[in-house]
Amino acid sequence: MTDAPRTQRTLVLVKPDGVRRGLAGEVLRRIEAKGYTLVAVELRQADEALLTEHYAEHAGKPFLPPLVQMMASGPVLAIVAEGHRVIEGFRSLAGATDPTLAQPGTIRGDLARDWGRPVIENLVHGSDSPQSAAREIALWFPAL
Numbered sequence: 001m002t003d004a005p006r007t008q009r010t011l012v013l014v015k016p017d018g019v020r021r022g023l024a025g026e027v028l029r030r031i032e033a034k035g036y037t038l039v040a041v042e043l044r045q046a047d048e049a050l051l052t053e054h055y056a057e058h059a060g061k062p063f064l065p066p067l068v069q070m071m072a073s074g075p076v077l078a079i080v081a082e083g084h085r086v087i088e089g090f091r092s093l094a095g096a097t098d099p100t101l102a103q104p105g106t107i108r109g110d111l112a113r114d115w116g117r118p119v120i121e122n123l124v125h126g127s128d129s130p131q132s133a134a135r136e137i138a139l140w141f142p143a144l
């Protein structure tokens with residue numbers, strides 16, 4: 001099974017909370033089980049500069065400093081996945097940002113919860129548009 005030629009790529013991150021809890025493999029499993037292709041997979045310790053750039057859209061928001069701190073608290077599994085409509089497809093697999101409200105059946109709905117900390121810990125990041133995906137893939141995997 002292969003995709004039509006004009007396919008799409010997205011950046012997925014298993015955040016440090018997911019890696020710490022041993023859920024990196026479960027996220028990869030769900031991406032593969034859905035039928036998307038893995039293009040790159042790398043365990044990485046991100047620094048503040050990369051994370052501030054990654055979350056540039058959230059500059060000035062009160063949750064940005066704790067978010068960057070949490071994202072730098074341990075390694076992340078950085079993934080590029082490919083397939084027709086994979087950007088919205090992975091967002092759908094991930095579920096809503098707030099893990100308390102994320103639907104059961106989604107990664108966040110099944111596996112994440114709100115711990116009452118300053119930043120929401122919700123296991124995964126997924127690019128939210130073709131523009132974000134291109135920017136984020138260039139940032140995390142400049143060789144691609």
Ligand code: DAT
Pocket residue numbers: 063067096097118119120121122124125126128
């Ligand atoms: P998403 O990761 O669903 O694209 P986002 O881009 O709006 O969500 O926010 C990035 C991350 O920041 C999100 O995954 C969890 C955290 N976050 C978002 N809104 C928050 C808030 N109001 N308080 C605390 N953390 C928040």
Ligand code: MG
Pocket residue numbers: 126128
């Ligand atoms: Mg986002």
